[in-house]
Amino acid sequence: MLTKRIVPCLDVRAGRVVKGMNFEGVSDVSDPVELAAFYNAEGADELVFYDITASHEDRKLFTDVLRGVAEAVFIPLTVGGGINTVEDFDRVLKSGADKVSVNSGAIKNPALITEAARKYGSQCVVLSIDAKRADGRFTVFARGGRDNTGLDAVQWARDGERRGAGELVINSIDTDGVKNGFDIDMLNAMTASVNIPVVASGGAGSMEHFKQVFSETGVTAGLAASIFHYREVRIRDLKRYLRGEGVPTRG
Numbered sequence: 001m002l003t004k005r006i007v008p009c010l011d012v013r014a015g016r017v018v019k020g021m022n023f024e025g026v027s028d029v030s031d032p033v034e035l036a037a038f039y040n041a042e043g044a045d046e047l048v049f050y051d052i053t054a055s056h057e058d059r060k061l062f063t064d065v066l067r068g069v070a071e072a073v074f075i076p077l078t079v080g081g082g083i084n085t086v087e088d089f090d091r092v093l094k095s096g097a098d099k100v101s102v103n104s105g106a107i108k109n110p111a112l113i114t115e116a117a118r119k120y121g122s123q124c125v126v127l128s129i130d131a132k133r134a135d136g137r138f139t140v141f142a143r144g145g146r147d148n149t150g151l152d153a154v155q156w157a158r159d160g161e162r163r164g165a166g167e168l169v170i171n172s173i174d175t176d177g178v179k180n181g182f183d184i185d186m187l188n189a190m191t192a193s194v195n196i197p198v199v200a201s202g203g204a205g206s207m208e209h210f211k212q213v214f215s216e217t218g219v220t221a222g223l224a225a226s227i228f229h230y231r232e233v234r235i236r237d238l239k240r241y242l243r244g245e246g247v248p249t250r251g
Helices: 032-042 063-072 086-094 104-108 111-120 153-163 184-191 207-216 235-244
Strands: 005-013 016-021 024-030 047-051 077-080 099-102 125-134 137-142 147-152 167-172 198-201 221-224
Touching (some): 005 032, 005 235, 024 032, 032 063, 086 099, 104 111, 104 137, 125 153, 137 153, 147 153, 184 207
Parallel strands (some): 005 221, 047 077, 198 221
16 A cells, blocks of 8 residues: 555635635634644645635635745645636745645636646646535536536546646545545545546544545545644544554655
């Protein structure tokens, strides 16, 4: 089994880290720079920063907050929110991101994936997919889970890989914030359909959930927010537990 990555996520709104359930009921958590520094010290493998209302509010991402976060960490940083053009990729990368996550912008203009991959390399382009069960299948939602695009999520994942994305983040709206475990069925459907790394997001509530997702699916990383934010699970403890269960982790 390949080494698995543990990735905390900062959902940022108006310069503060927030968290909700099923993409709704958002509440304040912490200062993003302080929390980023904490995760850097905790042994996180990577950090994800989402400006969660940039697309909905049709504005550019908060680069001032991003710069502060980038200065606080020495681990790979993936950034998303309001990414609609190659120029947005450039602006975010110059603000300290290592990888750029695109979601609604790629749905509006799929060629953005290809253009960015050609300019910056596939390893820099992360396609984030917000999906839930609708119309008898896994369906893609846009603008922070607000709009049903009608796109089949598995086919969209394949298209993203074909267009040049180097990694997928699969956010299950059905399990987001519920803490009953990752969406195993959705993740298996995704990992069976692509050959690029897949990051599982949505539903982590315990260390056992990470063991399950790494043991029962082909994902390469587990992403979570609230259980790390509220110290319900500490990252170093999680990695120690996973290694004891035969799941290889870094450091």
